[in-house]
Amino acid sequence: MLDPATGLIRFDRTSPDRFLRPYAADMRSYGAPVLRAKKTLKATRPNLGIEAAYRRELLALIDEMHKSVGYWIKAKFKANEPRIAEAQDATPADALRVAVSRLAKRWQSRFDDAAGKLADYFARAVEERSTASLKKILKDSGFSVKFQMTPVMNDIFDATVNQNVALIKSIGSQYLGDVEGMVQRSIQSGRDIKGLTNELEQRYGITRRRAELIARDQNNKAQSAFTRARRIECGITQAVWMHSHGGETPRPSHVALNGKLFDVAKGAWDVTEQKWIQPGELVNCKCVSRPVVAGFQ
Numbered sequence: 001m002l003d004p005a006t007g008l009i010r011f012d013r014t015s016p017d018r019f020l021r022p023y024a025a026d027m028r029s030y031g032a033p034v035l036r037a038k039k040t041l042k043a044t045r046p047n048l049g050i051e052a053a054y055r056r057e058l059l060a061l062i063d064e065m066h067k068s069v070g071y072w073i074k075a076k077f078k079a080n081e082p083r084i085a086e087a088q089d090a091t092p093a094d095a096l097r098v099a100v101s102r103l104a105k106r107w108q109s110r111f112d113d114a115a116g117k118l119a120d121y122f123a124r125a126v127e128e129r130s131t132a133s134l135k136k137i138l139k140d141s142g143f144s145v146k147f148q149m150t151p152v153m154n155d156i157f158d159a160t161v162n163q164n165v166a167l168i169k170s171i172g173s174q175y176l177g178d179v180e181g182m183v184q185r186s187i188q189s190g191r192d193i194k195g196l197t198n199e200l201e202q203r204y205g206i207t208r209r210r211a212e213l214i215a216r217d218q219n220n221k222a223q224s225a226f227t228r229a230r231r232i233e234c235g236i237t238q239a240v241w242m243h244s245h246g247g248e249t250p251r252p253s254h255v256a257l258n259g260k261l262f263d264v265a266k267g268a269w270d271v272t273e274q275k276w277i278q279p280g281e282l283v284n285c286k287c288v289s290r291p292v293v294a295g296f297q
Contacts, residue, residue, distance in 0.1 A: 040240055041141050043288040044133045046223040046280065050125045055215035057118055062171065062211055065107050066204045069179055072103055073200070077186075077193050100183050104176040111172030119164035123157050126222040134230050134291075143293070145234050152229050160222045167214050175207045217283055224280035231264050236291045239264050241279060244286035254287055261292065 076099045131147050138145050149157075179200065186196045231239070243250070243258035253272040262268035267276040279287035 038292050038294050039141065040290045040292050042137045043242055043290045044130055044137065044223070044227045045288050046219045047126070047129045050122070050129060051215050051219040054122050054219065055212055058168070058171065058211040058215060059208060061111065061114060062207055065110070065172065065175065069103060069107065070200055073100060073183060074193060074197065077196065096183065096187065100180055104180055108172050108176055111169055115165040115168035118168060119161045122164055122218070123160040123222060126160070126219065127153070127157055127226050130223050130226040131230060134227060138234070141293070147230060147233070150233060153226070156225050156229055160225065164218055167218070171207060171211055175203060178203050213284065220280035220286060224278045228264060228278055231291055236293055237264055238262070238292040239289040240292060241268055242288050242290060246286050247284070251285070254285065
């Protein structure tokens with residue numbers, strides 16, 4: 001309270017937290033902020049629009065590659081099928097192998113060229129969205145924060161780009177490597193084009209599903225990494241783990257973490273993985289977290 005004799009604020013000496021908290025009413029009348037209980041804010045969630053856009057670009061590239069590869073392989077195979085099947089001489093088979101190898105190199109080059117631009121777009125979109133989302137959450141709770149690209153954020157950005165460049169390139173290399181193996185086995189076993197076509201379609205489906213996983217998983221990972229760095233930057237040290245309650249096979253360790261407080265810098269202890277982790281860090285993890293801050297009144 002305000003001491004009439006000295007004009008100074010006098011602390012409540014009967015309260016257990018008297019060394020930290022003055023009388024709220026007197027402090028408000030004196031025009032000073034008063035600490036209040038910690039507040040749990042909203043979670044910053046991965047943006048589904050960014051994931052969808054990333055997935056769409058990956059699938060479009062895969063679809064175009066598959067159509068091109070399928071067309072040229074069928075054309076070359078049919079042109080040489082009788083002699084390949086009867087193994088009359090090695091020339092048609094060799095010609096087919098050379099054609100597939102050239103096709104694979106051309107499409108791998110396409111993936112390599114697209115990887116850098118697509119990865120940069122993705123990382124930039126996630127960083128901007130996660131920063132804007134956290135800024136709004138803090139503003140709605142009475143905190144004004146101005147974020148800048150710090151060295152830590154730049155490091156996370158570069159790591160995200162490099163990781164996604166490698167993943168995008170691997171989509172092409174894995175598919176094309178498998179296709180070359182399928183063609184080689186078809187030639188050796190004397191199978192017809194129908195058997196090869198079925199194998200190509202199966203590989204196409206596997207490649208599309210992997211691309212969908214990459215888009216979803218990398219969106220979660222990047223969101224988690226950028227959000228963690230921004231929280232540390234503005235002094236947020238604790239958060240509450242929120243399990244997604246989604247998926248057919250949820251991780252029991254993540255279900256157990258739901259609602260638990262954890263250190264933002266260190267992460268939460270995953271008893272299954274036997275290491276400290278962040279929400280959204282593990283493959284296909286959709287968990288998020290809510291930051292905990294000290295408020296003022």
